[in-house]
Amino acid sequence: EAGVAQSPRYKIIEKRQSVAFWCNPISGHATLYWYQQILGQGPKLLIQFQNNGVVDDSQLPKDRFSAERLKGVDSTLKIQPAKLEDSAVYLCASSLESSGRAGGGELFFGEGSRLTVL
Amino acid sequence: AQKVTQAQTEISVVEKEDVTLDCVYETRDTTYYLFWYKQPPSGELVFLIRRNSFDEQNEISGRYSWNFQKSTSSFNFTITASQVVDSAVYFCALYTGRRALTFGSGTRLQVQP
Numbered sequence: 001e002a003g004v005a006q007s008p009r010y011k012i013i014e015k016r017q018s019v020a021f022w023c024n025p026i027s028g029h030a031t032l033y034w035y036q037q038i039l040g041q042g043p044k045l046l047i048q049f050q051n052n053g054v055v056d057d058s059q060l061p062k063d064r065f066s067a068e069r070l071k072g073v074d075s076t077l078k079i080q081p082a083k084l085e086d087s088a089v090y091l092c093a094s095s096l097e098s099s100g101r102a103g104g105g106e107l108f109f110g111e112g113s114r115l116t117v118l
Numbered sequence: 119a120q121k122v123t124q125a126q127t128e129i130s131v132v133e134k135e136d137v138t139l140d141c142v143y144e145t146r147d148t149t150y151y152l153f154w155y156k157q158p159p160s161g162e163l164v165f166l167i168r169r170n171s172f173d174e175q176n177e178i179s180g181r182y183s184w185n186f187q188k189s190t191s192s193f194n195f196t197i198t199a200s201q202v203v204d205s206a207v208y209f210c211a212l213y214t215g216r217r218a219l220t221f222g223s224g225t226r227l228q229v230q231p
Contacts, residue, residue: 040223040224041223042124042209042211042223043163043209043219043221045217045218056217056218058217089161091163106165106168107163107218108165109155109162109163110162111160112161114161
């Protein structure tokens with residue numbers, strides 16, 4: 001079974017530029033998550049989708065970050081304009097079970113997209 | 119509010135030593151789930167275990183064991199006879215249904231040969 005696919009793996013941009021990350025979850029997984037992991041910290045949830053609807057985006061800096069999951073399959077996370085503090089690994093994860101069901105389901109993570117903002 | 123604390127930032131052991139990684143959590147919910155994930159140098163988070171709040175039985179899986187104690191809000195992880203391949207960052211995480219997984223800050227384990 002193919003895992004969660006993310007691209008690009010690495011991206012270096014200058015501040016105020018824009019960047020987009022793509023994620024393709026495991027086939028059949030209804031729930032998709034974007035996490036931000038700053039060096040030395042644990043992952044922090046940015047946004048959670050259930051199919052193509054947003055379940056939780058309370059920690060997404062909406063003035064510069066946006067995400068969409070058209071058609072309820074793959075997803076794109078965009079940052080515009082980027083700031084120095086956005087340097088991090090952006091992790092995409094998916095789960096079979098919905099967020100409302102017991103345990104939230106086991107999350108399967110991609111390898112992440114490492115962003116460096118200069 | 120929910121919170122996960124991993125007070126140990128980094129632990130270094132010699133191969134074959136036993137090592138325990140601590141995890142303390144906070145939640146007002148009575149139903150919740152606790153997780154441990156491993157993050158090797160490749161960066162991908164690997165699921166290790168999930169435990170619900172109603173099951174306080176300790177669990178053993180090979181060299182790994184977990185000790186869940188609701189009285190102290192702890193969910194500690196022990197690796198017996200550590201190996202170099204165990205070197206990674208380990209994250210404890212909490213799920214309550216109000217929000218997706220909340221992670222601790224992680225413990226970096228270095229196992230020296």
